[in-house]
Amino acid sequence: MSFGTPWLLLAALAALAALATLLLVLRLVTGWVWSGLRHSPRLLRRLGEHSMSRAVWSWLSHRWPRTTGWLAARLETTRFPGLPLTLLILLALYLASLGFGLLDDLAEGDDLIALDRQFNEALGVVRAEPILHVLGWITALGNTETLVAVTLVAIGFLWVHRRSSFIPGLLLSIIGSQLVTWAGKFLINRPRPDFLTFAEASSPSFPSAHATGAMAVYGFIAYALARDLQRANRRFELAFWATVLIGLIAASRLVLSVHYTSDVLAGLLVGGFWLLAGFTLTEWLRHHQGQTLPGQAVSLPNSD
Known part of the structure; x- marks a missing residue:
């Protein structure tokens, strides 16, 4: 047709x-x-102010002063080396564990490979020509040429607007994720699925460089745009629609039959890990420059 x-x-x-x-x-x-998540810190703060919570914490502090002091520092919400850094490290470790688990499943047996092939065949019902035409435009947003151009433009805007503290984190996210992705491609050397559409690729399949690059580049740009917005709903909108864009690029690789599902998931995990590394470096640099966390008031000098 x-x-x-x-x-x-x-x-x-x-x-x-x-x-x-x-x-x-x-x-x-x-x-x-x-x-709901926005109100959770307030609920936790009220719980911590409860008399019983204070009594328990006081007893623990008396028994193990060093341990409780270290724990309090890790859970402090007003400084980046506190709870924000703790959560970033925990989330990065979780993504790394998922990635190694996926790699282990790929190496151990045929179950994951069979599941990948079944899902690829099931996507045949949506491989109509108009849909493939639209997905061709979407998948081009994850091409190396497009991502390089977007990155250069982003660096230019960050430099012009005197937000150079974001540039090292952006470069770390991109370079780190691409090094791991391309090393994984040629070390694992997984064949591509059968090319069932107009899309083709010559490099090995696992992991997906499109998914990795989209996560690292568009994810960090969304973070850089949303980082200093004072209104939480605007930060949410940027994060949500950036996630939709990344998800569409990743899904396009599956429908176009140039990647298996596990390839795309691995690419998202690699990109997500290095995206968190970029966040961490940026926030660490901003912390040492005396800049505040998102949503905190910025103290202005006295005009008297």
Whole structure:
């Protein structure tokens, strides 16, 4: 069937409408979750101010002063080396453990490979020509040429707007994730799936460089844009739609049949790990420059 077939066009429009509806529903649900998380620090602070909590903490501090002192420093919310750094390290370790687990599943047996092939075959129902045409544009946003251009423009804007403390973190996210991805590609040397569409690729399949690059580049740019916004709802909107963009680029690699599902998941995990590393470096530099955490008031000099 050709692109101009009426029924095919209607099916493509219906699919796009369903996708838009799904994104709106997802936006509402994540908005509710975000609203709940925003109030969690206040609830934890009230719990910590409870008389029983204070009594327990006082007893623990008396028995193990060094341990409780170290723990209090790790859980402090007003400084980056406190709770923010703790959460970033824990999340990075969690992503690393998921990545090694995925690699272990790939090396141990045929179960993951069989599941990848079954899912690739199941995606045949959405490989209509209009959908593939749109996904071709989307997947181009994760090409090396596009990501290099976007990165150079981002560095230029950061430099012009005197936000150079973000540049080392951006470069760390990109360079680190790409080094691991391309080393993994040629060390593992996994063959690509059968090319069932117009899209082709010559490099090994595992992990997906498109998914890795999209996560590292677009994720960090969204962070740089949202970092100093005072309104939490604007930070949420940037994070949500950046996640949608990254997800669409990753999904395009599956529908275009140039990657297996585990390739894309591995790419997202690698990109996510190095994205967190970029966050950590940036926040550490800003901390030593005396800059505040997101949402904190900035103290202004006295005009008297």
